Amino acid sequence: MMAQALRLRWTILKTCIEERLAYRADFVFGTLVRFLPTVTQIFLWGAIYSAASADAGRKLNGYTYHNMVAYYLLALVSRAFSSMPGLAEGIALEIREGTIKKYLTQPIDMLGYLFWHRMAHKLVYYFIATLPFAFVFWLCRGYFDGWPDGLTTAGWVVALLLSFLLGFLMEALIGLIGFWFLEVSSLVFIYMMITFFLSGQMLPLDWLPAVVTRPLEFLPFKYLAYFPAAVMLHRYNHAQLGFELLVLVLWVLVLFAACRAAFALGLRRYGAYGG
Numbered sequence: 001m002m003a004q005a006l007r008l009r010w011t012i013l014k015t016c017i018e019e020r021l022a023y024r025a026d027f028v029f030g031t032l033v034r035f036l037p038t039v040t041q042i043f044l045w046g047a048i049y050s051a052a053s054a055d056a057g058r059k060l061n062g063y064t065y066h067n068m069v070a071y072y073l074l075a076l077v078s079r080a081f082s083s084m085p086g087l088a089e090g091i092a093l094e095i096r097e098g099t100i101k102k103y104l105t106q107p108i109d110m111l112g113y114l115f116w117h118r119m120a121h122k123l124v125y126y127f128i129a130t131l132p133f134a135f136v137f138w139l140c141r142g143y144f145d146g147w148p149d150g151l152t153t154a155g156w157v158v159a160l161l162l163s164f165l166l167g168f169l170m171e172a173l174i175g176l177i178g179f180w181f182l183e184v185s186s187l188v189f190i191y192m193m194i195t196f197f198l199s200g201q202m203l204p205l206d207w208l209p210a211v212v213t214r215p216l217e218f219l220p221f222k223y224l225a226y227f228p229a230a231v232m233l234h235r236y237n238h239a240q241l242g243f244e245l246l247v248l249v250l251w252v253l254v255l256f257a258a259c260r261a262a263f264a265l266g267l268r269r270y271g272a273y274g275g
Contacts, residue, residue: 041072061207069143074229081160082167082224091175092184155241159228162248169255179266200226220251
């Protein structure tokens with residue numbers, strides 16, 4: 001039984017990878033184009049820090065210009081793992097059009113299939129983007145204060161992998177709302193705006209006032225971008241890193257249970273409408 005399940009997952013993963021590679025030229029071009037805003041952001045922060053007071057030592061909210069560029073690049077890596085474009089809309093569309101029936105009539109779990117499908121997308125993306133990422137980080141190596149110790153680096157890798165799970169589950173949960181609301185595009189837009197701000201993708205969360213950051217400690221958004229980047233910038237000691245990883249694991253488990261519950265409850269009211 002276990003061997004059969006593993007073969008099924010491997011078949012799904014392999015098929016999805018082949019699907020992604022069918023349009024590899026377009027995929028490669030789209031991947032490389034995403035690096036262009038990086039140059040703009042570096043120049044933008046350069047202009048902001050150039051306008052900063054010299055008395056402040058060109059330091060804003062505890063970040064030097066080099067710290068900010070390093071944070072931006074690391075947050076870019078974090079979001080490469082945790083972002084799931086099109087996942088929520090795709091789930092809601094399948095519910096609305098009735099194509100979700102294929103998961104109900106075949107021995108394939110919908111959430112499991114979507115997970116391996118997204119895994120295939122990320123594997124192809126990382127394969128193509130690794131060299132550009134390495135080149136950008138090499139060009140910007142002067143902005144970093146050096147590698148942290150091995151334990152911290154290992155914690156960063158674990159944080160990135162868990163952020164992938166977290167991002168998938170958060171988007172899937174929004175998509176499953178389609179069982180109750182046929183159109184979720186407005187919810188997805190609101191989620192994207194909240195995530196862009198509260199995940200630390202736009203600004204380090206250290207920049208926000210305490211009245212905002214304190215509630216964020218109880219929410220999962222910071223683990224999508226800020227937390228992995230802050231780990232590599234030596235913002236957490238080993239004890240804090242272990243605690244935050246534990247909280248991240250708990251969030252993954254909670255969201256996994258929520259997705260399973262939403263899927264089960266949604267199927268109870270699903271009317272099999274659509275084509």
